[in-house]
Amino acid sequence: MSLLARLTASGDPAGDEIALSVDDVSKTFRVHQERANSLKQFVATGGRNRYEEFYALRDVSLRVRVGEALGIIGHNGSGKSTLLKCMAQILRPNAGSITVNKRMAALLELGAGFHPELSGRDNVFLNAAILGMARREIEARFDEIVEFSGLEQFIDSPVKTYSSGMYVRLAFAVAINVDPELLLIDEILAVGDVTFQQRCMEKFVDLRNQNRTLVLVTHDTGNVRHFCDRAIWIDHGRVRAEGKPGDVIDEYTETMLGTGRRAEGEPARRGSGEIWVDRVEILVDGEPVDRVRNGSTVTFRLHFDTSKPIEGPVFALRLQTLGGPMVTAPSSRDNGAMPAMVTGRGTVDVVVDDLPLLAGPHVVHTEVTGWGRMHTYDHLQEAARFDVLAGTTDETSGVVTLRPRWDVAGDSVVDLRDL
């Protein structure tokens, strides 16, 4: 917190010079029709129109000023990652233009830019080269990069064997060390552990002190409030609000809590579709429920189907508080469940003992990816909703309980319970 405080105290260092500008950008995707209705739709459309065009971004214009930290917020699927990918020039907009005036590095979705079969070492060279560093420079910085990542032991293993956190550490270490003037970051730091997040924060402070520019996409509105000079709210692919972080976040939070739901008709599913999650059931004592108690044993049952045999699929869950932060995003790979091949229909049970979530509405999203987590077979947004009810803790602040034990010591401490 002290780092954040120092940052905020430094005031708004941004000048008028423009680091990056986005002008009237639109981006469309072709989206899959819902599988669950495929037969009905197939008949209704005579087998045509299995895709439709969908606007992920529509007429977006914004400026990023040199020296500012800009926070981008918005609901899941609102277009934030798409916007960052357009800024990073990984995606080409269908209309409009993007002008980048500074040396840029981007930390986008997990593993983006990494080659799964190559070692960490080779990926460092590949990535740094893509970010515009000469081989000699990379060699000179290599040790520093590896040290920052903390992956000395694993640097010669193929990155497909890395956990999500390890991916991020390496990607961040590279991005930071190419000495970017403009750094784009999409969410991903949340997968790093606490020490790593702390080191990233320190790096952000360094960058800010050097008048570097940061664009940060995150669901952690607290971070945006404390860290950013300005915030932009993206809503259904458009800029909905822009201004002081506190104001934008308040407006966003009120709207999210008020409606709490994506607009009808928005695609809930994306991916290449050879394997897909039909639905998610939430079970307690073997019975489907939509309410669970803190402290109970809960099973999230993913029902999947396939159109062909799938090798080494990775299943992932994202648990989110409704309209709020992501709480956890375990994957079968990180947790050591590694089916070599699946075919036909089946189920995946994710069993959580002693549910640590605090009371409130929650949503579950699911994802099925390839082993390297880079190919998305299926991403189902809001696969299920459920309410957590108060249970074995009296805590109400935050999103989880860590079930802490407390001990108050002193010369004459008398416990209330002993009176």
Ligand SMILES: Nc1ncnc2c1ncn2[C@@H]1O[C@H](COP(=O)(O)OP(=O)(O)OP(=O)(O)O)[C@@H](O)[C@H]1O
């Ligand atoms: N490659 C793609 N093909 C088809 N649709 C896509 C693709 N990438 C994104 N989309 C769709 O575009 C919309 C915006 O997605 P995007 O990933 O930009 O959202 P986001 O704001 O980053 O969401 P989140 O908060 O969940 O990260 C979503 O509806 C998504 O399904």
Ligand SMILES: [Mg+2]
């Ligand atoms: Mg995103």
